[in-house]
Amino acid sequence: MMLTTDYVLGVPNWLDLGSPDVEGSAAFYTGVFGWTFTSAGPDAGGYGFFSVDGKVVAAMGPLQDEGATPAWTVYFATPDADATTKAVEQAGGVVRTPAFDVFTHGRMANLTDNQGVEFAVWQGGDRPGLDLVTAPGSLAWVELHVPDVATAGAFYESVFNWNVQQFPMPGFTYTVVAAPDGDPQGFGGIMPNPDAPRPHWLPYIEVVDCDATVAKATERGAQILMAPETVDQVGRMSVLTDPVGAFLAVITSATPTPTP
Numbered sequence: 001m002m003l004t005t006d007y008v009l010g011v012p013n014w015l016d017l018g019s020p021d022v023e024g025s026a027a028f029y030t031g032v033f034g035w036t037f038t039s040a041g042p043d044a045g046g047y048g049f050f051s052v053d054g055k056v057v058a059a060m061g062p063l064q065d066e067g068a069t070p071a072w073t074v075y076f077a078t079p080d081a082d083a084t085t086k087a088v089e090q091a092g093g094v095v096r097t098p099a100f101d102v103f104t105h106g107r108m109a110n111l112t113d114n115q116g117v118e119f120a121v122w123q124g125g126d127r128p129g130l131d132l133v134t135a136p137g138s139l140a141w142v143e144l145h146v147p148d149v150a151t152a153g154a155f156y157e158s159v160f161n162w163n164v165q166q167f168p169m170p171g172f173t174y175t176v177v178a179a180p181d182g183d184p185q186g187f188g189g190i191m192p193n194p195d196a197p198r199p200h201w202l203p204y205i206e207v208v209d210c211d212a213t214v215a216k217a218t219e220r221g222a223q224i225l226m227a228p229e230t231v232d233q234v235g236r237m238s239v240l241t242d243p244v245g246a247f248l249a250v251i252t253s254a255t256p257t258p259t260p
Contacts (some may be wrong), residue, residue, distance in 0.1 A: 013129030014075035055131035057068030145193035
């Protein structure tokens, strides 16, 4: 898992949950991951931050649009949110919310790719992005689940100039994505998933014990979509929906084999 807090163009730099029940979701995630939830203040419209040892690892706010689906939104870094929104439109995507300033923290836009997957971009200001990634309790990987992997790869290559590489896996080919100026091992993948209820970005949260975390989550109302499973040289992982129906994965990453 090669996510870092070096937020170059196209790497994930923020993660937030839109929930119809902020209080209930806060109780779920603090119980499952040991996160602390702190309000961003009276002007933030119910938005707040999840943290581990004082370091922000995710955020949450109430659903804003009528009929919106509860979901985790992955944000990707950009030095120019306005230019990225134009690139999204040119690539066949949709700008749901044009770029706007979030106080002095940064500038963002809400977007949809050309297969209907929602995502966002963040142009860091006072807040460049998350304080912590890849450590237990924080974002470790992101994965795009879509019907057409090639179309998705071409879209994001056009918008973010990602490097897209295919790796053979037992029974299928896994597509890994990396930012040209980031770690070449990548920060995420693209999965063919024509059976998903809707195409989506799936965030993976690093945990110390995948099975124990899944047990805690199900006790608190999560539904298991993929039971804990070990992938050689990757780790042990599971896919869930939380109590409000948002997709989420947890992973206990494999320890890299030391080089002789």
